[in-house]
Amino acid sequence: MEAPRRLKVRCCIAGGGPAGMMLGLLLARGGVDVVVLEKHADFLRDFRGDTVHPSTLDILRQIGLLDAFLRIPHRREQTIAGRFAEGTLDLGDFRGLQPFDYLALAPQWDFLDLLADAARAYPNFSLRMRSEATALLRDGNGRVSGVQAHDPDGELEISADLVIACDGRGSTLRDAAGLAVETFGSPMDVLWFRLPRESGDPDQTQGIPARGRLLVMLDRNDYWQCAYVIGKGSDAAMRTRPLQAFRDLVAPLLPFEPARVDALQDWNDIKTLEVRIDRLQRWDVPGLLFIGDAAHAMSPIGGVGINLAIQDAVATANLLGSMLAGSAATIDDTLLARVEQRRLWPTRVIQLVQRIVQKRLIAVLLDATPGGLLPTPAVLRFASRFLAFRHIPARLFGYGIRRERVQFGSSD
Numbered sequence: 370m371e372a373p374r375r376l377k378v379r380c381c382i383a384g385g386g387p388a389g390m391m392l393g394l395l396l397a398r399g400g401v402d403v404v405v406l407e408k409h410a411d412f413l414r415d416f417r418g419d420t421v422h423p424s425t426l427d428i429l430r431q432i433g434l435l436d437a438f439l440r441i442p443h444r445r446e447q448t449i450a451g452r453f454a455e456g457t458l459d460l461g462d463f464r465g466l467q468p469f470d471y472l473a474l475a476p477q478w479d480f481l482d483l484l485a486d487a488a489r490a491y492p493n494f495s496l497r498m499r500s501e502a503t504a505l506l507r508d509g510n511g512r513v514s515g516v517q518a519h520d521p522d523g524e525l526e527i528s529a530d531l532v533i534a535c536d537g538r539g540s541t542l543r544d545a546a547g548l549a550v551e552t553f554g555s556p557m558d559v560l561w562f563r564l565p566r567e568s569g570d571p572d573q574t575q576g577i578p579a580r581g582r583l584l585v586m587l588d589r590n591d592y593w594q595c596a597y598v599i600g601k602g603s604d605a606a607m608r609t610r611p612l613q614a615f616r617d618l619v620a621p622l623l624p625f626e627p628a629r630v631d632a633l634q635d636w637n638d639i640k641t642l643e644v645r646i647d648r649l650q651r652w653d654v655p656g657l658l659f660i661g662d663a664a665h666a667m668s669p670i671g672g673v674g675i676n677l678a679i680q681d682a683v684a685t686a687n688l689l690g691s692m693l694a695g696s697a698a699t700i701d702d703t704l705l706a707r708v709e710q711r712r713l714w715p716t717r718v719i720q721l722v723q724r725i726v727q728k729r730l731i732a733v734l735l736d737a738t739p740g741g742l743l744p745t746p747a748v749l750r751f752a753s754r755f756l757a758f759r760h761i762p763a764r765l766f767g768y769g770i771r772r773e774r775v776q777f778g779s780s781d
């Protein structure tokens with residue numbers, strides 16, 4: 370068998386999603402020798418979340434990439450609505466919030482390409498596409514000393530002073546490290562699909578709750594990105610039925626002519642997101658740190674996964690960047706825990722809110738016999754009259770808790 374090729378870097382990041390690409394860019398910009406491994410050939414994946422919240426826009430502004438981001442075709446949502454039997458109600462409202470009074474919807478691959486292009490400007494940055502981290506390397510003391518990877522040329526051993534796992538909710542390195550995971554369960558999975566958008570359609574992203582069903586429609590200018598919520602694990606049984614049965618569930622919820630659901634021609638047009646909420650009980654072991662979905666898989670409620678991943682990346686660069694950029698040959702592993710100490714609280718709070726919404730609203734909704742749109746709850750009808758109330762979800766999900774500010778690599 371051929372000997373694996375070998376590479377030595379200061380920091381190896383496994384996974385080029387939002388967490389990995391942002392962290393790679395921030396470390397490179399601060400002078401750290403960093404390699405990012407991404408197992409796919411490009412970032413062009415099917416829909417995996419396109420929400421870029423104000424907290425992320427603010428990070429882009431801080432690192433001088435906001436203008437470039439705003440040149441990507443995107444949509445700005447200032448309000449998020451709920452559609453009930455009596456009509457539509459604004460439930461979340463960004464208007465009046467500073468510094469950004471909107472949520473941006475942009476293809477995630479364009480966003481990741483932007484980060485990759487910016488990072489490539491630094492000679493100390495390297496992005497290796499089609500390179501999959503498959504195992505951890507350890508030194509004689511059991512400390513993680515790098516990763517084993519596979520790329521089109523074969524096996525590769527990358528030794529690194531620090532490995533940062535950003536390989537998402539199905540993290541290979543999580544399994545390799547054998548870390549304990551706290552799993553919170555979820556009553557739902559989500560079916561994602563697109564429907565055509567036509568002039569005269571409502572001009573707003575909205576949630577449409579009905580008895581036994583819930584549809585969320587993200588306005589993407591050219592099309593509607595739809596999320597249909599189903600009971601946990603019911604996807605396989607649903608897919609054995611004719612597609613028409615699914616169309617019949619969706620059609621009555623649409624805020625335009627039901628026949629448009631005929632755009633769905635095949636079950637392959639519909640992708641399943643298996644919803645999970647979990648969290649590592651400990652985010653680091655000597656030589657290895659987990660952030661983003663690899664440390665904490667989020668429910669799609671609030672569309673916060675990308676933004677939490679970005680905030681984790683900023684905190685990691687702030688807390689560990691100077692050490693990594695420094696000349697000390699060894700890494701102080703005791704510092705790794707600081708990332709978890711900083712990011713655990715916001716993660717916990719958002720996951721708690723997601724679990725409450727899942728239990729008190731979504732599970733109750735899905736348990737009901739399928740029927741028409743829900744009547745507007747009186748409390749919502751009253752509260753939504755007040756901008757301060759509509760600001761609550763916009764602030765919680767859009768700006769998040771404990772917002773990070775880029776410090777490492779910034780001159781100001």
Ligand SMILES: Cc1cc2nc3c(=O)[nH]c(=O)nc-3n(C[C@H](O)[C@H](O)[C@H](O)COP(=O)(O)OP(=O)(O)OC[C@H]3O[C@@H](n4cnc5c(N)ncnc54)[C@H](O)[C@@H]3O)c2cc1C
Pocket residue numbers: 383384385386387388389406407408409416417418419420500501502503535536537538540541542561641642660661662663667669671672673674675676678
């Ligand atoms: C269908 C769907 C819809 C979603 N909708 C939203 C939304 O609207 N808003 C929102 O904020 N969040 C949404 N999310 C969640 C969001 O995508 C994640 O929370 C976020 O992307 C997490 O970022 P990350 O960088 O931690 O992980 P990921 O985005 O999962 O990135 C991990 C990266 O690592 C790569 N990788 C995996 N294993 C390896 C390996 N062994 N070696 C090398 N590379 C590897 C993967 O290819 C991937 O590029 C959605 C997720 C899905 C699946």
